[in-house]
Amino acid sequence: MGSNSVQGQPALQPSDFVHLHNHTFHSVLDGLTKINDLVDKVKEFGMEAAAVTDHGTMSGILDYYKTAKKAGIKPILGIETYVAARSRFDRDPAKDKQRFHLTVLAMNNTGFHNLMKLSTQANLEGMYYKPRIDHDLLEELNEGLIVMSGCASGEIGVALKEDDYDRARDIAKWYKSILGDRYYLELQDHGHPKSNTHWDVQAKINEGLIKLSKELDIEMVVTCDGHYLTHDHQDAHEILLCVGTGSYLSDEKRMSLKDFELHLTDPRDIIAHWGEEYPEVIRNTKKVADRCNVEIELGRILIPKYPLPEGENEHSYLLRLTYQGLMQRYNGASKEEAEKLDPDDIILQLSDEVRQRAEMELGVMGNMGYEGYFLIVQDFINWGKSQGIVFGPGRGSAAGSIIAYALNITDLDPLKYGLLFERFLNPDRISMPDIDVDIQDTRRDEVIEYCAKKYGEDHVSNIATFGKMFGRMAVRDVARVLEVPYAESDRLAKLVPPPNQGRHIPLSVSVKEDADLRNEYENNPTAKEVLDYAIQLEGTIRSHGVHACGVVIAPDTLVNYIPLEMAQKGVVATQFPMGEVEELGLLKMDFLGLSNLTIINNAMRIIKKVYGEEIDLAHLPLDDKPTYELFQRGDTTGVFQLESAGMKRYLRALKPTHFEDIIAMVALYRPGPMQFIDSFIRRKHGEEPITYLHEGMRNSLENTYGILVYQEQFMQISKEWCGFTGGQADTLRKAVGKKKIDLMKKVKPEFIEGAVKVGGATREMAET
Numbered sequence: 001m002g003s004n005s006v007q008g009q010p011a012l013q014p015s016d017f018v019h020l021h022n023h024t025f026h027s028v029l030d031g032l033t034k035i036n037d038l039v040d041k042v043k044e045f046g047m048e049a050a051a052v053t054d055h056g057t058m059s060g061i062l063d064y065y066k067t068a069k070k071a072g073i074k075p076i077l078g079i080e081t082y083v084a085a086r087s088r089f090d091r092d093p094a095k096d097k098q099r100f101h102l103t104v105l106a107m108n109n110t111g112f113h114n115l116m117k118l119s120t121q122a123n124l125e126g127m128y129y130k131p132r133i134d135h136d137l138l139e140e141l142n143e144g145l146i147v148m149s150g151c152a153s154g155e156i157g158v159a160l161k162e163d164d165y166d167r168a169r170d171i172a173k174w175y176k177s178i179l180g181d182r183y184y185l186e187l188q189d190h191g192h193p194k195s196n197t198h199w200d201v202q203a204k205i206n207e208g209l210i211k212l213s214k215e216l217d218i219e220m221v222v223t224c225d226g227h228y229l230t231h232d233h234q235d236a237h238e239i240l241l242c243v244g245t246g247s248y249l250s251d252e253k254r255m256s257l258k259d260f261e262l263h264l265t266d267p268r269d270i271i272a273h274w275g276e277e278y279p280e281v282i283r284n285t286k287k288v289a290d291r292c293n294v295e296i297e298l299g300r301i302l303i304p305k306y307p308l309p310e311g312e313n314e315h316s317y318l319l320r321l322t323y324q325g326l327m328q329r330y331n332g333a334s335k336e337e338a339e340k341l342d343p344d345d346i347i348l349q350l351s352d353e354v355r356q357r358a359e360m361e362l363g364v365m366g367n368m369g370y371e372g373y374f375l376i377v378q379d380f381i382n383w384g385k386s387q388g389i390v391f392g393p394g395r396g397s398a399a400g401s402i403i404a405y406a407l408n409i410t411d412l413d414p415l416k417y418g419l420l421f422e423r424f425l426n427p428d429r430i431s432m433p434d435i436d437v438d439i440q441d442t443r444r445d446e447v448i449e450y451c452a453k454k455y456g457e458d459h460v461s462n463i464a465t466f467g468k469m470f471g472r473m474a475v476r477d478v479a480r481v482l483e484v485p486y487a488e489s490d491r492l493a494k495l496v497p498p499p500n501q502g503r504h505i506p507l508s509v510s511v512k513e514d515a516d517l518r519n520e521y522e523n524n525p526t527a528k529e530v531l532d533y534a535i536q537l538e539g540t541i542r543s544h545g546v547h548a549c550g551v552v553i554a555p556d557t558l559v560n561y562i563p564l565e566m567a568q569k570g571v572v573a574t575q576f577p578m579g580e581v582e583e584l585g586l587l588k589m590d591f592l593g594l595s596n597l598t599i600i601n602n603a604m605r606i607i608k609k610v611y612g613e614e615i616d617l618a619h620l621p622l623d624d625k626p627t628y629e630l631f632q633r634g635d636t637t638g639v640f641q642l643e644s645a646g647m648k649r650y651l652r653a654l655k656p657t658h659f660e661d662i663i664a665m666v667a668l669y670r671p672g673p674m675q676f677i678d679s680f681i682r683r684k685h686g687e688e689p690i691t692y693l694h695e696g697m698r699n700s701l702e703n704t705y706g707i708l709v710y711q712e713q714f715m716q717i718s719k720e721w722c723g724f725t726g727g728q729a730d731t732l733r734k735a736v737g738k739k740k741i742d743l744m745k746k747v748k749p750e751f752i753e754g755a756v757k758v759g760g761a762t763r764e765m766a767e768t
Contacts, residue, residue, distance in 0.1 A: 012275045014046040014267040017282045018289040020076065020148065021053050021103050021186070021223035022264065025540040026060030027080075029244025032228040032237045032540060033264070035064050039071045041229055041264050049289040051076035053103050056131040058119050058563045059464065059544070059575040062583070065296055076292045077112060078105035079119055081133050083155060088126030088134040099132050100155040103148040103186060103223070105292055111144025112294045116563040123565040124572065131565070139178055146288055147179055148186040149209070151225050152202055156185070160208035161201060172212050184288065185209045187222045187281055190260045192273045197261045210278075221288060222274055222281040227262040234258065236536035242481040243469075243542075249481050300585035301432075304455045304555045306375040314371040318403075319343050321378065322358060323350075325406030329413070330354050353415060357402045364427050365403070373587065376553070377435055378407035379454075384439065384447050390601045390617070392438025392594065397424040400712070409435060411618045417663075418703075420712050420726065428727030432582055434590070436549075440601050441593030448551055448591060458557045461564060462573040463550035463581055463588065467543040470504045471496040474534040477542075482533075484526060492527055495520055507535045546571060549592035550578050561586060596640045622659040631656050641666050654681050660703060667709050676707050683707070696721045696759040711737060721761070722754030 023031030024038060031054060042050045050073060052064045061077050068075035082099040090096045106112040118133050118141050126132035138147075149156045149172070159168035175183045187209055189195055191202030213220045228237040238249065238258055247254035274281055308317055323343040327333040331349055338346070347355055365371050381391055385408065394410025400419035404410045414421070425433055439447055452460040469477060472493040479489035495517045497510050511521045511531055520527045546567045552574060554561055561584060567573040574581055581588050604615045630636065632655045634648035642651065642662075647669055656662055661684070668677050682688035683705035690706040692698050700716040701708060708714060714736070715729035724732065732751065735743035755766035 009279075012271045012279060012282055014271075015048045016286050017267040017270050018047065018049045018051070018076070018285040019224060019226060019264060020051045020078075020105065020221060020285055020288060021080070021151075022051055022226040023054055023080070024052055024060045024064070026052075026057055027055040027227070028057075028541050028543065029240055030055055030227065032233055032240055032536070033226065034229075034539065035060060035067050037229050038064075038264065039067050039073055042073055043071055045264075045267055047073070047267060049074035049076055049286075049292075051078050051105060051289075051292075053078040053080045053105070055080050056082055056119075056122065057565065057575055058116065059466070059565075059577075061563075062296065062576055062580045065294075066298075074289060074292075075294075076105055076289055077115070077294050078103065079115060080104075080150070081118060081122060082126075082130045083138075084126060084128075084132040084134045086134070088122065088132045088137060091128045096128060099128075099130055100158060101150040101153040102133075102155070103150050105146040105148070105288065106144065106294050107146050107182065107292050108144045109294055111146075112296070113560060114141040114144055117141050117559050119563040119575070120559045120565075123563075123575075127566055135174070142178055142182075145179070146182045146184070146291065147175060148184045148221060148223070149175070150186055151188060152205055154186070156209070156212070157205050160205045165208060165211075168208060169212060169216065172216055172218060176216060176218055181219070183218060184284065185213050185218050185220045187220055187274075187278075189222055189224045189265060189270060189273060190262070194273045195261065197259055199260055202260075219284050220278070220281045221284045222270060222278075223285075224265045224270070225260075225262050226264045227257065228264075230263050231261060233263065233536060234261070236533050237262075239478055239481050239533050240537060240540065243477045243537075247481070248483050250483065296584075298583050298585070301369050302555055302561065302585045303370070303372045303587050304376065304459065304553055306372045306379065307454075308375075314375060315366055318365070318371045318375055319362065321375075322362065322403050322406045323347065325408065326350055326354055326358060326402070329406055354402065357415065357421070358406070361401060361403045361421050361425075364421070364425055367427075368425065370425070370433055373433055374403060374407065374409075376587070377437075377589070378409055380447055380451055381409055381437065382407075383450055384443075387443075387446070389443045389446065390440040390597045392597060393618070395438055396434070396436040398433070398435040400424045404435070418712060418716070420715050420729075422726030422730040423712060423715060423733065426727045426730040428725070428731065432585070432588070434588075436590045436592060438592050438594050438597060440597035441595050442598050444591055444593035451551070451553055451589075455553055456557070458559070459554045461552050461558050462567060462571050463547040463552055463578050464565065464567065464573045464575060465545045465547045465577060466541045467545055469537055469540050469542045470499075471507055471510070471534075471538065473542070474507065474538045475530060478530050478533045478537065482526075482530060484530060488526070489530075492520065492530060507531060507538050511535070544568065544573075546573050547578055549590045550581070551589045551591050552581050553587045553589060594640075596638075599638070628657055631662065641669075650677055650681070654684065664704055664709050673709065676709075680705060680707050680709075694721070694755075694759065694761050694765060696761065718751060718754070721759035722751050723758035724750075724754060 022038065024033045024035050025031050052060060054060055058079055065075045065077060081102050081104055083102050084090060085096055085098045104115060106115045118137060121137060122131035122133045151157060152161065155171045156168045159171060187206045188202050190197050190199050191206040209220060212218065228234065238256060241255055242249055245255050270282060306314065320343055323346040324338040327338040327341065327346045328335060365374065384391060394412045398404050399410050399412045400414050400421050400423050402414050405413060475493045475496055476489055479492065497505050497514050510517050512518060521531050544567060546569050558564060563575040564572055565575050578588065607613055607615055631651050634652040636642040636648055636651065650665060654661060654665060668674060668680060679688060683690050692701060692706050697717055699720060700713045711733050715733050718724040718729040718732050719726065732747050735747055752763060752766040755761040756763055
């Protein structure tokens with residue numbers, strides 16, 4: 001039996017200790033630890049659980065939850081919140097600048113919801129330098145929460161630092177009266193005499209906490225207040241603090257945590273420090289972890305209820321609006337005429353192609369539960385258009401839906417342009433639909449305000465984005481902190497390779513693979529120091545912002561699903577980023593404000609005033625000869641996506657004569673397919689023969705002179721040539737488009753087999 005065994009209890013093992021107080025890089029410019037690294041290190045230590053408690057935010061919670069679960073580590077979800085000196089509403093500079101730290105953990109799902117409410121109200125109501133809660137809020141929302149007394153900046157820690165034991169006791173008694181056995185006193189390891197960075201102030205606090213524990217019968221735990229992963233990251237963490245506080249590393253009076261070891265401590269060290277005299281403070285961490293069981297349900301469909309006319313359900317009302325819209329779009333009926341007809345009467349008047357496509361799409365939407373989604377989208381778009389707000393004609397995969405066309409969500413006929421519905425909604429894979437809505441930028445807020453009034457102010461929010469410290473920015477930040485002259489800093493930053501096709505190249509890769517940067521790294525000691533620190537800091541979160549177009553609309557009060565914050569622009573935003581909002585199953589809309597649409601709107605107003613002509617954007621002719629002459633001359637300044645110098649050069653060479661030529665050029669003018677532009681131009685002008693890998697591809701590629709330009713063509717080939725269903729074709733498209741190697745390997749044999757059996761290709765040709 002080991003030396004730390006007590007009264008017949010087995011010796012303490014690494015798994016008996018749980019880190020209950022950890023900061024990740026979501027503690028902005030204070031925490032350095034990446035979530036993947038944290039989980040890997042916890043597992044490496046032989047531990048079974050760990051908590052994340054970032055400063056004043058829950059923004060990393062969902063990422064941590066998923067990562068830990070996947071690795072077989074139990075995620076304890078928490079926050080290190082700030083407690084106001086008085087009320088969270090008080091903002092007197094003389095009295096309220098001080099705030100106290102408090103560690104709060106979610107014990108169950110009720111606790112998790114209360115944690116989200118605490119964090120939200122701290123951000124929206126209690127923000128004064130930092131997001132603050134107060135005792136009233138904790139008293140109201142403490143169900144399902146475990147609270148620990150916090151670090152040296154906690155209420156009790158500050159009282160004990162100031163030798164005010166009576167105040168510390170009163171505070172502890174209050175917390176115990178509210179929380180009972182869900183309140184723990186938090187010892188910290190850097191106050192232990194055996195700690196490598198023993199801090200006498202923390203030692204004094206620990207002594208007071210031990211005394212309070214005995215006097216008030218409150219259990220204790222020990223934590224390490226981890227801010228970075230290992231001791232090797234300590235200096236990089238100091239650089240990070242300097243970035244956050246605008247200091248130089250050489251400043252003697254700057255904020256520093258260099259005197260403490262705030263890394264993810266090996267549990268064996270904790271056992272060596274505390275196991276002999278206070279083994280219960282270790283075992284209690286495991287008890288706390290065992291009490292915490294939160295399950296976050298992902299992949300739900302959380303769409304608000306659309307207010308329906310009397311006697312209608314979502315299915316019947318969408319059916320009615322769709323067929324009335326199809327009657328207008330394809331049979332030339334007026335709105336008034338179409339609204340007098342029942343869907344059964346309209347169906348008889350539609351062509352087989354239109355009717356079959358509509359029936360297929362309605363069936364998929366009904367099976368997936370997305371009928372309400374389409375009602376919501378068509379409602380705010382049609383409201384906006386009725387208010388004279390200019391919307392884009394349709395962008396992205398939603399243009400492949402005939403229902404979107406019928407409901408005036410888009411103005412593009414998917415049958416005319418061969419657009420596939422399966423790219424928008426794959427029948428084989430339930431995923432939230434995604435409609436990109438382009439709005440004139442001067443009136444975007446009106447549409448959001450309309451949604452907020454219709455579904456509830458507290459149901460609608462912007463979505464957060466995280467500004468991360470990548471390559472060049474990391475180099476500039478580190479260089480400034482190290483007082484490297486600006487000219488040298490700028491030169492070094494410009495040596496860092498730019499992103500490749502939008503993907504950042506890690507600095508750790510660039511210093512090996514980029515010849516100029518490698519030479520600088522190997523021969524310039526200053527550059528080496530800057531780059532070594534920048535490599536450690538790269539990828540950390542530098543700021544929170546607001547997504548340019550993302551808006552979330554919830555079926556209930558948003559804080560029941562996701563914590564909120566006050567973004568820098570003074571608007572309410574989710575604490576979770578776009579991807580995680582979607583993973584929760586919340587309805588995410590892309591409201592993109594475009595200045596081009598405002599310019600178009602202004603132009604139409606001028607034309608009306610000067611010439612008395614009313615322009616209908618939805619019915620502009622697409623065969624106007626003078627317009628094509630503009631394109632052929634490259635006179636496209638101010639034309640969205642056609643105004644760059646490179647695009648103008650290609651337009652002059654292409655000499656477009658059909659709208660499809662413009663569509664193809666926009667699709668080709670991007671990294672990757674750019675290599676085919678010259679061939680496309682030569683084939684259009686008959687200067688190069690049009691060839692097909694196999695005759696079975698002619699139908700798919702004829703409109704683009706035998707060149708594969710669109711993802712829809714790829715899908716069409718896999719359907720016609722390989723016998724794929726629409727769902728299979730979209731899965732293949734996504735695998736190739738997103739470079740999902742595992743999925744490509746899985747689909748490849750089916751593609752080859754289908755090409756041989758259905759398309760009549762040789763196996764060798766199919767593998768090409």
